[in-house]
Amino acid sequence: MNEIFALVEHRQGIIRDITYELLSCGRKLAEKGNTKLTAVILGYNTDNFVQILKGQAHRLLVVDNEVYEDFNSEVYQTALTEIIKRQNPVLTLISHSAFGMDLCPALAAQLGMPFTTDCLDVELAEHKLKVTRQIYDGKLNAKVLLRENAGYMITLRSGCFPAGESSLDGVVEKIDTPVSAQPDYRKFIEYIEAAVGEVDITKSDILVSVGRGVKEKANLSIIEDFAETIGGVVGCSRPVVDAGWLPKDRQIGSSGKTVKPKLYIGLGISGAFQHIVGMKGADTIIAVNKDPNAPIFSEADYGIVDDLFKVVPVLKTKILEMKQAKG
Amino acid sequence: MGSAIKMNTEVRAAIIESGGDDVIKCYQCGRCMAACPWNLLGGLNYATYRFCQRIKLGAIIDSEEKEAIAADTIDVFRCVGCDACKSECPRGVGLSDVLRAVRRILVDFNSYPGELKSVVARLFNSGNPLGEPAEKRADWAEGLNIPQYTEVNEYLYFPCCLPAYDARAKKVAQASARILKRAGISFGIMGKDEFCCGEAVRRVGAEKVFQTAVKQNTELFKKAKVQKVIATSPHCLVTFTKEYPEYYDGFETLHAVQVFDQLIKEKKIVPKKPFGKTVVYHDPCTLGRQMDIFDEPRAILKSIPGLNLVEVPVFNREFSVCCGGGSMGLWLDWPQDERLANIRTEQILETGADILCVACPYCLHMFEETMKSMDADIEVMDISEILEASLELR
Amino acid sequence: MDIIVCIKRVAQTAEADVKIDSSGKDIVKDRLTFDMNESDTYALEEAILLKEKFGGTLTAVSLGTVQAEDTLRIALAKGADSAIRIKAEDFEGLDGYKTAQLLKAAIKDLKFDVVFTGCIATDDYYSQVGVTLAELLGVPHATLVTKIDIQDTKAQVHRELEGGLMEHLEMTLPALFTIQTGINEPRYASLIAIRRAAKKEIKVIGASEIDPIGIQANASLEELFTPPAGKRAEILTGSVDEISAKVAGIIKEKGLI
Numbered sequence: 009m010n011e012i013f014a015l016v017e018h019r020q021g022i023i024r025d026i027t028y029e030l031l032s033c034g035r036k037l038a039e040k041g042n043t044k045l046t047a048v049i050l051g052y053n054t055d056n057f058v059q060i061l062k063g064q065a066h067r068l069l070v071v072d073n074e075v076y077e078d079f080n081s082e083v084y085q086t087a088l089t090e091i092i093k094r095q096n097p098v099l100t101l102i103s104h105s106a107f108g109m110d111l112c113p114a115l116a117a118q119l120g121m122p123f124t125t126d127c128l129d130v131e132l133a134e135h136k137l138k139v140t141r142q143i144y145d146g147k148l149n150a151k152v153l154l155r156e157n158a159g160y161m162i163t164l165r166s167g168c169f170p171a172g173e174s175s176l177d178g179v180v181e182k183i184d185t186p187v188s189a190q191p192d193y194r195k196f197i198e199y200i201e202a203a204v205g206e207v208d209i210t211k212s213d214i215l216v217s218v219g220r221g222v223k224e225k226a227n228l229s230i231i232e233d234f235a236e237t238i239g240g241v242v243g244c245s246r247p248v249v250d251a252g253w254l255p256k257d258r259q260i261g262s263s264g265k266t267v268k269p270k271l272y273i274g275l276g277i278s279g280a281f282q283h284i285v286g287m288k289g290a291d292t293i294i295a296v297n298k299d300p301n302a303p304i305f306s307e308a309d310y311g312i313v314d315d316l317f318k319v320v321p322v323l324k325t326k327i328l329e330m331k332q333a334k335g
Numbered sequence: 336m337g338s339a340i341k342m343n344t345e346v347r348a349a350i351i352e353s354g355g356d357d358v359i360k361c362y363q364c365g366r367c368m369a370a371c372p373w374n375l376l377g378g379l380n381y382a383t384y385r386f387c388q389r390i391k392l393g394a395i396i397d398s399e400e401k402e403a404i405a406a407d408t409i410d411v412f413r414c415v416g417c418d419a420c421k422s423e424c425p426r427g428v429g430l431s432d433v434l435r436a437v438r439r440i441l442v443d444f445n446s447y448p449g450e451l452k453s454v455v456a457r458l459f460n461s462g463n464p465l466g467e468p469a470e471k472r473a474d475w476a477e478g479l480n481i482p483q484y485t486e487v488n489e490y491l492y493f494p495c496c497l498p499a500y501d502a503r504a505k506k507v508a509q510a511s512a513r514i515l516k517r518a519g520i521s522f523g524i525m526g527k528d529e530f531c532c533g534e535a536v537r538r539v540g541a542e543k544v545f546q547t548a549v550k551q552n553t554e555l556f557k558k559a560k561v562q563k564v565i566a567t568s569p570h571c572l573v574t575f576t577k578e579y580p581e582y583y584d585g586f587e588t589l590h591a592v593q594v595f596d597q598l599i600k601e602k603k604i605v606p607k608k609p610f611g612k613t614v615v616y617h618d619p620c621t622l623g624r625q626m627d628i629f630d631e632p633r634a635i636l637k638s639i640p641g642l643n644l645v646e647v648p649v650f651n652r653e654f655s656v657c658c659g660g661g662s663m664g665l666w667l668d669w670p671q672d673e674r675l676a677n678i679r680t681e682q683i684l685e686t687g688a689d690i691l692c693v694a695c696p697y698c699l700h701m702f703e704e705t706m707k708s709m710d711a712d713i714e715v716m717d718i719s720e721i722l723e724a725s726l727e728l729r
Numbered sequence: 730m731d732i733i734v735c736i737k738r739v740a741q742t743a744e745a746d747v748k749i750d751s752s753g754k755d756i757v758k759d760r761l762t763f764d765m766n767e768s769d770t771y772a773l774e775e776a777i778l779l780k781e782k783f784g785g786t787l788t789a790v791s792l793g794t795v796q797a798e799d800t801l802r803i804a805l806a807k808g809a810d811s812a813i814r815i816k817a818e819d820f821e822g823l824d825g826y827k828t829a830q831l832l833k834a835a836i837k838d839l840k841f842d843v844v845f846t847g848c849i850a851t852d853d854y855y856s857q858v859g860v861t862l863a864e865l866l867g868v869p870h871a872t873l874v875t876k877i878d879i880q881d882t883k884a885q886v887h888r889e890l891e892g893g894l895m896e897h898l899e900m901t902l903p904a905l906f907t908i909q910t911g912i913n914e915p916r917y918a919s920l921i922a923i924r925r926a927a928k929k930e931i932k933v934i935g936a937s938e939i940d941p942i943g944i945q946a947n948a949s950l951e952e953l954f955t956p957p958a959g960k961r962a963e964i965l966t967g968s969v970d971e972i973s974a975k976v977a978g979i980i981k982e983k984g985l986i
Binding site: 291 | 740742743744745746747749756824825826829848851852853854855856857859860861863864865869870871872873885887888889890891893894895896897898899900901904911945946947948949950951952953954955956963964965969970972973974976977979980981983984985
């Protein structure tokens with residue numbers, strides 16, 4: 009079997025987390041298929057990337073040029089088309105992210121290679137590629153067989169392939185490509201940070217949701233602080249918006265926004281049905297409420313019957329401890 | 336909205352065909368506008384009679400401007416179906432039916448507010464607006480030992496989707512069931528085979544979903560030989576009584592208050608424990624104005640020892656002001672200074688009562704939420720809960 | 730300015746119980762409502778706003794069975810000038826790649842400055858069709874677009890990245906954009922426009938106009954299955970310290986820290 013390729017995704021000088029998942033998946037597939045994993049890095053001043061990733065693949069294919077410093081799908085596509093044509097990997101793994109979504113379909117279409125996106129699971133055996141995808145708002149899984157071909161390309165969903173340990177000693181190979189400038193028809197200009205306070209709660213993986221149990225506007229700072237610690241964003245139920253403590257774009261519910269985060273933590277939320285309808289699709293629901301009869305407990309996976317002001321500070325500490333231990 | 340009105344006979348014909356024929360009766364006197372609870376809000380000018388005028392001209396939701404189209408569409412969906420207008424109209428124009436005709440066209444075309452689209456989708460899929468599994472529709476009755484309805488039972492107790500699934504409203508179904516048991520009434524429940532009665536979904540213009548509801552429920556009732564239904568929601572009552580007979584008229588429906596009143600009169604239940612509080616009764620639009628049931632709830636409350644019953648001055652009985660929950664108003668969010676429930680709550684609070692007595696699950700929910708958001712010091716109880724407390728059933 | 734917008738009619742499954750049908754390869758549809766795919770409504774609105782600003786024509790295209798014409802009529806009522814339906818019933822084994830090829834075949838002879846699509850369909854969750862179509866048409870593309878400012882043939886484009894970060898690109902027309910939700914506020918249709926759209930003719934093309942040979946799918950569906958259920962309601966007990974430790978552990982186990 010030919011090699012597995014994994015495309016490294018980086019932004020503003022940092023390798024994005026999903027890359028490690030891609031490499032972990034790639035290593036497993038390479039081992040199963042008795043072949044090797046090559047990490048492909050298109051970037052600028054890539055020495056530190058190479059250092060970090062050296063142990064994660066059998067080979068690192070590096071293209072180092074200023075034009076690759078910031079992602080431009082046209083530029084990356086031209087380079088990768090040539091590389092893949094020359095190197096013939098059996099499978100190229102790309103992250104299913106803003107980067108991968110922008111790149112993969114066009115790249116694969118140009119190569120005439122069968123591709124699919126947002127895969128949760130991958131099976132590569134005897135040159136047949138099968139993947140698992142989710143459809144219908146994540147309600148069903150689909151097992152999909154790709155059209156048989158010498159080479160395939162897929163994007164992987166984040167959070168499905170745990171980033172594992174690896175102690176390979178990657179061979180570094182630097183190559184050149186002919187692209188030297190961004191094309192007129194698509195030029196990367198700059199990154200723009202989101203304005204402070206402008207938040208789309210439907211796009212966050214972690215939501216900390218507050219209800220009237222937060223008692224007054226001043227207490228929101230404790231909640232926002234907690235949300236920041238956990239890497240989440242603050243949402244709320246309608247009474248909090250009514251009281252003027254948070255803007256309407258934070259409202260979760262039938263007349264606010266429907267959210268499907270990976271983690272929803274409800275603090276002082278009783279669970280009026282309009283609110284529940286807006287968040288019951290969350291993967292994991294943790295609820296904190298003084299009232300053991302709060303309706304939210306029948307939606308939650310885990311419930312804590314206690315005063316949120318007692319629980320939040322301690323929970324914050326535990327999470328900080330856990331983060332520090334990891335890093 | 337400033338340009339001259341352009342006539343469009345096609346739009347007019349489409350709306351009249353869709354069920355808006357009452358507009359022809361309207362002679363623009365404006366009494367509906369005085370009756371409409373939306374116009375109790377200072378600053379809102381809900382020009383009810385202009386709907387008829389504009390439909391007659393085919394000039395409704397007719398702008399080419401995005402904002403004007405949106406404002407007009409939202410206005411068509413603002414009506415909560417309280418029928419205060421109809422009861423004042425000298426010509427008997429059913430304005431909520433007229434608006435329903437317009438809504439049907441918009442819903443058919445999928446051009447209506449997203450929050451309502453979601454409720455309609457949930458209801459169509461699971462038989463209730465909360466999107467809860469049909470299998471759990473009888474879970475509220477756990478531990479109450481109520482039989483599955485068969486024709487040996489005299490009554491089918493139909494709790495309504497909210498009491499079936501909502502944590503607060505469940506208590507109403509439970510209290511009502513316990514009262515019926517204590518009185519020795521022969522009744523059963525059905526649970527998962529029931530579908531929402533469809534009243535609100537019909538009002539909102541989702542006619543296809545309503546037809547699904549009617550078909551499922553009437554087939555179920557026919558098969559199980561249901562002849563008498565006791566309903567907790569006046570909305571189920573009004574739709575079973577007025578809309579279903581066109582499709583199947585083999586059953587009659589009573590509201591729980593009618594049954595309780597009769598049971599008290601027959602001394603099958605005797606309120607004993609003194610209820611030493613002042614209670615104000617809010618007439619639900621659908622129970623009172625639309626079904627003429629005003630006296631039975633009052634008789635029940637007056638039969639309870641130690642209960643001091645007060646009325647909302649002027650705005651009681653047929654002049655009661657809507658809580659805003661009807662016609663899927665439960666699912667819409669108006670700005671705080673545009674909420675019917677807030678106005679009604681102010682009127683209720685002025686009576687100085689300790690308890691607000693309701694007889695409708697929508698009113699129960701709207702007022703529970705409003706008392707919280709207005710920080711009002713009054714408890715909301717359903718009439719079944721008040722009666723049960725005095726019967727000492729627990 | 731000549732604009733094309735690609736739209737799709739999808740089942741509204743976000744709050745519905747989705748069941749696999751007897752064939753094992755599709756879902757039971759009789760208790761589902763259908764509507765235009767969410768990001769497509771934003772794409773359509775962006776297309777209409779562009780047409781309102783610069784004048785020109787807007788064509789709506791959809792690959793679907795005859796019910797997709799309802800969705801095309803919504804586009805007509807909101808501001809599209811014409812509509813094309815590609816008969817899905819004429820082609821088998823449709824996936825994202827095949828869809829893009831069919832769309833290309835339908836529009837390749839039309840003049841256009843901009844093509845809009847939604848960024849993702851809530852039934853298949855592919856996020857493939859727009860970008861593939863751009864490649865097949867030979868025009869540049871940008872995905873997850875949250876802002877477009879066009880001056881002459883130059884477009885200043887914002888793309889939504891992760892974590893609230895945006896990317897600013899400069900592109901030239903003709904180009905294809907896949908539109909992210911929230912970019913604008915989709916309009917309602919007026920009753921006059923609804924009545925007009927109900928009668929408008931929709932161009933329908935199928936296997937007699939597009940040769941099915943040479944159009945291949947990338948993938949075929951083997952089976953559908955329900956993801957394993959994981960919900961259990963558990964009230965955590967112990968001291969605040971113990972409970973917090975448990976919760977932190979749960980969060981870590983889910984890979985969220």
